Amino acid sequence: MNPEGNVAKTSVADARDAGGWIARTRRLFVSDSEVGRSFAALAENLDSLGRSTGSVVITGPQRGVGRTTVCIGLGAALAAAGKQVAVLDCNLDRPHLHLCFDRPNFIGLTSALEGGRDLENYGFDAAPNLRIIPSGPVSRISWTLANLPKLVGAVRALEEKRDVVLLDAPVADEVLAAPNLWSSFGGVLLVVHAASTPKGVARGFTDALLDARVNLFGVVLNGHV
Amino acid sequence: MKPPSTEKRDGPRGRWQGWQWGQRDDLTLSEVGHILRERSAVVVGCTLFFLAVALLYGLSRESVYEAEAMISVRLDKEGIGIADNFEEILLGLRNSGAMSGLPEEAAQRAGWEAGPLDFDQRLEWERVNDEEVAVRFSGPTPEAAARAANAYAEVFVERIGELKGRLAGGTVAVDAEIEQPAEPPEQRSGLWAFIAAIAAGSGLLIGGLGALFLESRARRWRGSRDAELTLRAPVLGVIPDYSDDLSDGFLSREGGAG
Numbered sequence: 498m499n500p501e502g503n504v505a506k507t508s509v510a511d512a513r514d515a516g517g518w519i520a521r522t523r524r525l526f527v528s529d530s531e532v533g534r535s536f537a538a539l540a541e542n543l544d545s546l547g548r549s550t551g552s553v554v555i556t557g558p559q560r561g562v563g564r565t566t567v568c569i570g571l572g573a574a575l576a577a578a579g580k581q582v583a584v585l586d587c588n589l590d591r592p593h594l595h596l597c598f599d600r601p602n603f604i605g606l607t608s609a610l611e612g613g614r615d616l617e618n619y620g621f622d623a624a625p626n627l628r629i630i631p632s633g634p635v636s637r638i639s640w641t642l643a644n645l646p647k648l649v650g651a652v653r654a655l656e657e658k659r660d661v662v663l664l665d666a667p668v669a670d671e672v673l674a675a676p677n678l679w680s681s682f683g684g685v686l687l688v689v690h691a692a693s694t695p696k697g698v699a700r701g702f703t704d705a706l707l708d709a710r711v712n713l714f715g716v717v718l719n720g721h722v
Numbered sequence: 723m724k725p726p727s728t729e730k731r732d733g734p735r736g737r738w739q740g741w742q743w744g745q746r747d748d749l750t751l752s753e754v755g756h757i758l759r760e761r762s763a764v765v766v767g768c769t770l771f772f773l774a775v776a777l778l779y780g781l782s783r784e785s786v787y788e789a790e791a792m793i794s795v796r797l798d799k800e801g802i803g804i805a806d807n808f809e810e811i812l813l814g815l816r817n818s819g820a821m822s823g824l825p826e827e828a829a830q831r832a833g834w835e836a837g838p839l840d841f842d843q844r845l846e847w848e849r850v851n852d853e854e855v856a857v858r859f860s861g862p863t864p865e866a867a868a869r870a871a872n873a874y875a876e877v878f879v880e881r882i883g884e885l886k887g888r889l890a891g892g893t894v895a896v897d898a899e900i901e902q903p904a905e906p907p908e909q910r911s912g913l914w915a916f917i918a919a920i921a922a923g924s925g926l927l928i929g930g931l932g933a934l935f936l937e938s939r940a941r942r943w944r945g946s947r948d949a950e951l952t953l954r955a956p957v958l959g960v961i962p963d964y965s966d967d968l969s970d971g972f973l974s975r976e977g978g979a980g
Contacts, residue, residue: 524964532964539959563961570961686958689949696952697938703953715958718949722963 551683576627592632605633761933768929776921789867832873864906871904
């Protein structure tokens with residue numbers, strides 16, 4: 498574990514934005530708001546797919562579409578519905594799940610993978626039934642294929658304890674770079690932003706994900722006006 | 723992009739859903755219809771533009787009607803096969819001194835105001851066979867074209883009459899008559915409809931292609947139906963933009979984290 502490395506990875510800009518993320522995150526837990534109801538509907542739709550969703554990879558065609566927002570909002574809605582949920586930050590190149598809760602990133606996913614420990618022992622509870630597991634320090638562990646089997650095993654172990662595991666995944670082209678890893682999980686939700694995602698790009702990634710034999714559950718349209 | 727094999731999609735876990743099976747490379751009619759409806763302004767605008775261009779072209783271009791008069795010319799030259807020399811003799815007739823001033827006289831008789839040079843440019847001769855010559859005139863109206871063709875044919879026949887016995891030193895006898903006067907050609911009422919149809923078709927095609935291009939580059943999603951048709955995947959959730967709801971105004975990224 499290397500707290501210094503984590504500090505170095507957390508940029509000044511991220512720190513400045515943290516206040517905004519915290520405010521946004523707070524809104525995601527208000528169940529009687531329009532946003533809360535939208536996430537509740539999403540949770541219901543996901544649940545109605547007619548099978549155990551298990552682990553859900555949440556990705557998007559580009560950065561800034563709201564992958565982390567959807568992870569937290571969906572997690573909060575599922576938790577409010579009585580499901581045991583874990584949200585796992587898999588953005589090892591740019592982690593920020595912890596920023597949304599104004600928490601440090603000293604320990605998390607990478608710590609568990611390095612130590613071969615249970616992910617359930619890391620992170621914090623953001624709400625009843627909702628476990629948030631940050632990425633952990635990312636300076637000493639690289640996102641290499643050598644670590645991928647460990648991740649799959651750790652998530653499978655977490656699935657034993659949690660009804661749903663939401664993976665805040667990298668953007669879709671990184672997911673497509675390791676399709677065997679991401680297709681190991683229950684399925685994928687593709688997040689597109691209603692005001693910034695080019696349609697052609699989103700269509701291309703949707704096709705590419707299916708071509709890569711990833712089980713695409715469906716799409717979440719975020720930021721709709 | 724190569725479509726995934728159905729074998730794998732049927733996979734051991736049997737988790738693939740129906741919508742994931744289809745051929746995804748081709749644009750379906752429903753997608754095209756959706757895009758054209760959403761971008762109807764582009765399609766309609768393009769079609770109207772092409773129609774306007776066609777209208778301007780049609781208005782700026784003179785209508786051309788061609789009328790044809792048939793003249794019968796009989797030649798008799800002792801000891802020589804007429805058929806072999808018909809072309810040559812016709813040329814001689816047209817270039818002979820007796821034919822000078824023919825276009826001027828014909829233009830005057832037809833009431834052609836643009837002058838004999840313009841009249842001559844619109845005139846066309848064609849040898850049909852060894853006894854017949856067709857005279858065609860291209861005019862702005864059917865009546866003017868027929869009048870001009872007939873005027874020329876009449877003057878030509880009159881001049882031939884004046885030449886009797888004088889051609890080729892008196893060895894060739896020539897006679898001519900109007901076999902069939904020119905009739906005003908039919909008004910082409912369908913032409914405008916044809917041009918309009920071509921323009922509208924071109925406008926629809928180019929407008930449609932433009933709409934498809936714009937849609938592929940668009941960043942504005944109109945809702946879940948739009949997303950489902952565009953991505954051919956189910957939309958499980960639509961999350962509203964709630965950045966305006968925040969009171970602290972401390973947002974720097976649209977759409978939130980990630």
